[in-house]
Amino acid sequence: MTGVMESGNHVLCATVILILLLLFVFAALCTTMPSKYGDKINITNMDDNNREGYISTGNGRIWFRIVGADGKKTPLLLLHGGPGASHDYFESLSVLSDERPVIFYDQLGCGNSDKPEDLSIYTVENYVKELGEVRSALGLDEVHILGQSWGGGLAAAYYLDGNPEGVKSLILSSPLLDTGRWISDQKAYLSEMPEEIQEHVRHAEETGNYDSKEYQDAMNYYYSVHLCRLDPWPPVLIKTFEKMSIPVYMHMWGPSEFTCTGTLKSFNLTGNLSEIDVPVFFICGEYDEAAPGSMKYFSGLVNNPELLIIKDASHENHLEKEEEYTEAVRKFLNAAD
Template identity: 60%
Template sequence: MLLLFFTAAAALLALCITTDGTDDRSNVSITKSGGDTHEGYIDVTGGRVWFRVVGRSSAGTPLLVLHGGPGASHDYLEPLEALADERPVVFYDQLGCGNSDRPDDPSLLTVERYVAEVGEVRDALGLRRVHLLGQSWGGGLAAAYALSPESDGVESLILSAPLLDTGRWIADQQAYLAAFPEEIQETVRKAESTGNFDTPKYQEAMGAYYARHVCRLPAWPDCLNRTFEKLSLPVYLGMWGPSEFTCTGTLRTFNVTGRLADIPVPVLFTCGEHDEAPPATLAYFQSLVPGSELAVFEDASHEHHLEATDAYLAAVREFMRRIDAA
């Protein structure tokens, strides 16, 4: 019991940033603070990233959340704030994304720099012990960080619909596309061959694809709409490429599957039944990580944390509780 007390106290003290816009770490500035929440900016390589901490006074090991995209923002992951009743939940927008600085420097758009950024955020906020949750590209980032020498203190990984192998990701999307009517397939092929992705027919085709494999809710939640409104095209194009079916950016050779067995902490994989990261692919990834777990959510897709929120939060909550108690 004493060990649990001191662990909780350490987690709390690590996040006790003052409310006058300063911090004992010179690379952190607070722009807004109230109650159990504060937000601000952290100086990282290449600029400043925006962060938000919810549940500062909660006693459990903090949860650090890595958004996807690449080029998205934290907004669509806001339902995870519900976990702040047990532990601090820390969000941040990766450099070039959302509320963070958007430097015009393509050399910053590398996996290595974003991995280093995770460490810079942890150091700035004093997150000595942390659970790490990554969604989509954020899942690949979380895995890459967990495999880096700087990952000491990471207690577990939650990889939600993760991008772990670009080649397999593209193959999965192509397989899904083959199940659509020929007209939609031809529209996508034409856009891919001409480089013209702005036609109404292509937008309609992508709308049909997204409705089946990205978010199946009839009306998208505000938090997801905000993420799409804030989407950083320079980051998406620079790291990924022109469409979900083609990768020409810095992630084109990304593949950590050969190293998954070396992840030294417990891992929970999650996906939706109709996810861009399909259950069969996630089952394969799980087979490469001894002792890992997989939760598949029925009638859900890539945004299964929005489509099956209660079940998703329950699975993540129970997983972290078990790790904390071990």
């Protein structure tokens, strides 16, 4: 009987040791990336074909998620807008992961990433540097970059900062490329609206009172025409607005869509767009804040451009005309591969 008990104890001990070893291996998998990635990665979630975690940078941790991590074609890196928004409104683009890895990340101060209180770090230069750190940490030696709104300006600024190797194409989706021109386009749109809407906006800008119900109603009307024409708005867009980093937006842009008082006030890349020597795909909506006339102008400054103006759509055209948008992007990416 004693021998049987001793044998059983040995089996039990061996089982416990095996379980502990398996737990150790699992823990290791959950905290490190495969060898093709950098060593500044902390994984918080991983399954067969997806990765989620944080990248350590000089200013804080950057949240990321890779969908379709085992895809064979060149990865697509997404840069959200704002400034101060989050990745959530990009969720529809995960459909492209059937062919290639699609990488979401929240810029510092935004969404799931760290939110340092020192506003001085939220600059174009630091976000350009951060983008390089994300690429390096994730081992994105070759990549397509899609930036929307402010993210489009970031994508172009990153490329123009040093013509980085391995960027195979840029998709500039309703991009901010010249703050002065952007403001002019918004004021032109505003001038076409009912006089009551114009007056509420003028009053807010003159008094600095942007919290009044009248101004909020005027902005909601403006957004329904030029930001997103869907009613109701998609849950992913609402989620992005709920997570919007107001401090980052205020610091970089300001309190009004029609006047920039932040660090982006003098942002203007038009003089350098001719230096981009990879394929560039401009996309905008017919009623976009990134006005079609401006997109035609910008595309004319680039050596190898394509331009798509999506009918009956505005700034969130990737949500308003989801199938048309994703198929156009897919076709462009496959040609640029």
